[in-house]
Amino acid sequence: MSVQITTLEELTSxxxxxxxxxxxxxxFLNMGPQHPIAHGSLRLLLVLDGEIVREVIPVPGFVxxxxxxxxxxxxxxxxxxxxxxxxxxxxxxxNWCLSRTVxxxxxxxxxxxxxxxxxxxxxxxxxxxxxxxxxxLGMDLGALTPFLYAFRDREIISTAxxxxxxxxxxxxxxxxxxxxxxxxxxxVARVKEVLAHMRPILDEYDALLSGNVILQERLRxxxxxxxxxxxxxxxxxxxxxxxxxxxxLRKAEPYGVYEKAAFDVVVGTVGDCVRMEEMRQSLGIVExxxxxxxxxxxxxxxxxxxxxxxxGMHYGQIETPRGILGTLIVSDGKSDKPWRxxxxxxxxxxxxxxxxxxxGCKIADIIAIQASLDLxxxxxxx
Amino acid sequence: MGVVLxxxxxxxxxxxxxxxxxxxxxxxxxWARLSSLWPLAFGTKCCAIExxxxxxxxxxxxxxxGVEVVRPSPRxxxxxxxxxxxxxxxALRMRLLYEQMAEPRYVIAxxxxxxxxxxxxxxxxxxxxxxxxxxxxxxxxxxxxxxxEAFFWGLLMxxxxxxxxxxxxxxxxxxxxxLAALPAGVTVQDIQERMRAPLEEQNVVDVAGAAAEKPWAKxxxxxxxxx
Amino acid sequence: xxxxxxxxxxxxxxxxxxVRDDAGGPSVEVAPDRLFGLMQCLRxxxxxxxxxxxxxxxxxWLEQGRFELVxxxxxxxxxxxxxxxxxxxxxxxVAPTLSxxxxxxxxxxREVFDLMGVLYDGHPDLRRVFLEDDWQGxxxxxxxxxxxxxxxxx
Numbered sequence: 001m002s003v004q005i006t007t008l009e010e011l012t013s014x015x016x017x018x019x020x021x022x023x024x025x026x027x028f029l030n031m032g033p034q035h036p037i038a039h040g041s042l043r044l045l046l047v048l049d050g051e052i053v054r055e056v057i058p059v060p061g062f063v064x065x066x067x068x069x070x071x072x073x074x075x076x077x078x079x080x081x082x083x084x085x086x087x088x089x090x091x092x093x094x095n096w097c098l099s100r101t102v103x104x105x106x107x108x109x110x111x112x113x114x115x116x117x118x119x120x121x122x123x124x125x126x127x128x129x130x131x132x133x134x135x136x137l138g139m140d141l142g143a144l145t146p147f148l149y150a151f152r153d154r155e156i157i158s159t160a161x162x163x164x165x166x167x168x169x170x171x172x173x174x175x176x177x178x179x180x181x182x183x184x185x186x187x188v189a190r191v192k193e194v195l196a197h198m199r200p201i202l203d204e205y206d207a208l209l210s211g212n213v214i215l216q217e218r219l220r221x222x223x224x225x226x227x228x229x230x231x232x233x234x235x236x237x238x239x240x241x242x243x244x245x246x247x248x249l250r251k252a253e254p255y256g257v258y259e260k261a262a263f264d265v266v267v268g269t270v271g272d273c274v275r276m277e278e279m280r281q282s283l284g285i286v287e288x289x290x291x292x293x294x295x296x297x298x299x300x301x302x303x304x305x306x307x308x309x310x311x312g313m314h315y316g317q318i319e320t321p322r323g324i325l326g327t328l329i330v331s332d333g334k335s336d337k338p339w340r341x342x343x344x345x346x347x348x349x350x351x352x353x354x355x356x357x358x359x360g361c362k363i364a365d366i367i368a369i370q371a372s373l374d375l376x377x378x379x380x381x382x
Numbered sequence: 383m384g385v386v387l388x389x390x391x392x393x394x395x396x397x398x399x400x401x402x403x404x405x406x407x408x409x410x411x412x413w414a415r416l417s418s419l420w421p422l423a424f425g426t427k428c429c430a431i432e433x434x435x436x437x438x439x440x441x442x443x444x445x446x447x448g449v450e451v452v453r454p455s456p457r458x459x460x461x462x463x464x465x466x467x468x469x470x471x472x473a474l475r476m477r478l479l480y481e482q483m484a485e486p487r488y489v490i491a492x493x494x495x496x497x498x499x500x501x502x503x504x505x506x507x508x509x510x511x512x513x514x515x516x517x518x519x520x521x522x523x524x525x526x527x528x529x530x531e532a533f534f535w536g537l538l539m540x541x542x543x544x545x546x547x548x549x550x551x552x553x554x555x556x557x558x559x560x561l562a563a564l565p566a567g568v569t570v571q572d573i574q575e576r577m578r579a580p581l582e583e584q585n586v587v588d589v590a591g592a593a594a595e596k597p598w599a600k601x602x603x604x605x606x607x608x609x
Numbered sequence: 610x611x612x613x614x615x616x617x618x619x620x621x622x623x624x625x626x627x628v629r630d631d632a633g634g635p636s637v638e639v640a641p642d643r644l645f646g647l648m649q650c651l652r653x654x655x656x657x658x659x660x661x662x663x664x665x666x667x668x669x670w671l672e673q674g675r676f677e678l679v680x681x682x683x684x685x686x687x688x689x690x691x692x693x694x695x696x697x698x699x700x701x702x703v704a705p706t707l708s709x710x711x712x713x714x715x716x717x718x719r720e721v722f723d724l725m726g727v728l729y730d731g732h733p734d735l736r737r738v739f740l741e742d743d744w745q746g747x748x749x750x751x752x753x754x755x756x757x758x759x760x761x762x763x
Binding site for chain 1: 469509
């Protein structure tokens with residue numbers, strides 16, 4: 001039986017470089033947890049040969065709070081606020097994934113109003129999240145202006161959320177059984193303002209950054225991920241769709257009211273940044289749904305009700321702006337606290353693609369690759 | 383605290399009437415420091431989006447307070463904005479970053495994770511319950527995440543602390559401002575009279591001493607020696 | 610292809626697999642020594658074609674003395690999903706590695722090793738991923754004791 005446990009020190013020891021087959025000695029460069037482009041706290045160990053990167057060793061764990069262990073001591077409703085804090089840029093989608101899993105397991109029915117509002121806010125958050133990705137992409141590559149543009153538009157969407165949901169970032173809004181609060185009377189008007197504002201803004205984004213020849217030269221043919229490798233490395237979301245695989249859970253296993261809205265799945269050919277077009281599709285979905293939110297209660301179970309899950313494993317998936325988030329809840333059927341909760345997070349599975357596409361790139365390309373993967377580090381670490 | 387400023391109070395005392403100059407020099411130096419705080423962006427989690435990125439955005443503009451140049455390197459920063467939860471793995475690096483900052487250095491702990499562990503206080507096996515176990519904190523800004531306006535309130539409180547609370551006579555000793563809501567029928571003068579002596583004692587902080595006493599100071603020395 | 614045809618095809622590939630009905634979707638359970646063979650069939654046979662290993666984790670059943678390894682598979686070709694479970698004893702938790710079949714398993718198994726302490730036979734680089742290399746114990750086990758972990762008083 002050959003189970004060998006290694007440590008990071010063994011991997012980075014000098015004797016490893018001496019025994020490598022290269023005649024030139026490779027050296028380690030640490031892009032440590034404190035770094036302007038770290039997107040959080042991720043440590044990347046680069047094995048360099050001059051300027052060319054031979055290997056990338058990501059070392060996560062700098063924001064590992066042990067959420068899965070904490071969930072074993074909380075009721076299902078209390079876990080929702082922890083899901084916000086995993087991938088905070090798509091907090092509503094995270095809430096929805098947990099709520100949907102719990103509802104399917106416990107047999108709780110929701111109504112049309114709840115599902116429509118959930119779809120609308122989740123798509124608005126998708127636009128918000130991709131806008132931040134766009135701004136940070138520019139900032140990482142040295143263009144600081146798009147960052148300000150992105151945050152100007154994020155504020156407009158945040159204000160619309162704050163009026164109804166009460167929070168700007170960690171929402172805790174989509175609960176098992178419905179929504180935390182009913183929508184504000186001015187919600188529809190605000191969302192229409194957002195739509196009217198964002199449509200021409202997306203063309204401005206293209207004119208400013210994504211259509212810029214300098215940016216395109218920096219990104220073209222850098223870190224191309226072929227389709228089979230993307231599938232085998234567990235990538236989902238825009239990373240996978242950019243490689244040419246048309247997997248979008250909103251079409252493959254529809255939830256919410258996505259079946260009622262007509263939209264396209266955006267697929268790239270050689271790792272194009274599909275997020276720009278996805279923003280337009282999301283705006284289209286919200287436009288189709290905003291005028292016809294049906295009437296009804298915003299919560300189908302009493303807020304104080306104890307939700308007991310039947311014994312067994314329950315798994316639910318959602319398409320977040322970064323990929324497929326899955327929640328596995330294992331319940332022993334006796335208490336209202338789960339026995340084990342596991343989150344299949346999109347960022348943990350997308351991260352390791354960098355080890356496959358980085359070798360052969362230069363250091364500056366690593367930054368472009370990390371920016372285009374759109375990782376949120378607390379989602380990796382949970 | 384710098385060659386010139388260390389020797390300056392001694393020189394001034396020797397000149398007849400030189401003691402009068404200390405107060406205006408204090409005022410100028412403190413004004414310069416509070417108007418040009420350079421933050422070290424130590425954001426790990428959600429608070430980083432609100433505290434560091436959104437406050438830099440155009441709707442809530444951080445640069446109008448002089449806090450324009452956000453530096454990733456601790457050697458060039460003097461204000462550490464801790465935005466996010468700190469776990470044990472990060473705490474060692476964070477302590478190193480704090481020690482690499484040049485004095486005078488300030489710390490604002492934003493968000494409930496940095497103040498006390500936040501939502502992860504119970505049943506988490508890696509979280510450090512409060513950044514004040516690692517570094518001495520000057521201002522706490524509560525919220526999860528705090529609004530950018532709340533962060534500005536904390537920043538303004540820090541600026542007030544710098545303006546009123548430091549002197550070149552006692553470098554490294556900072557006096558914190560006291561803000562309280564007054565109950566009906568009580569004036570500020572009453573409180574100032576009654577509280578003057580106890581506040582004097584409690585509200586003066588020896589920052590350098592507090593920094594050296596933290597348990598993580600010793601842990602980081604051992605870790606650096608090992609690596 | 611619906612659930613009705615999926616399970617019979619899986620059983621045809623691995624007759625010793627048992628069907629489970631407590632997982633919300635199609636699910637089978639195998640013994641650990643048959644696991645690698647089953648996974649290879651699931652990936653390679655064109656009528657099954659599970660090209661994505663969506664998730665892999667472990668559940669600690671303390672009283673029953675076993676770790677239950679859970680693999681969630683998905684096929685982009687056919688659009689169906691499957692959950693595969695295998696149990697290893699708690700005092701000798703060794704499982705075969707699947708990193709030769711799906712590269713992402715390399716890191717999913719490292720996470721399970723880090724948090725649960727399940728060892729993977731043949732894994733090229735079995736190392737902790739979140740916690741420090743010298744962390745004592747495996748936190749997600751039910752009998753994990755840690756004086757630093759503050760418990761909420763009930």
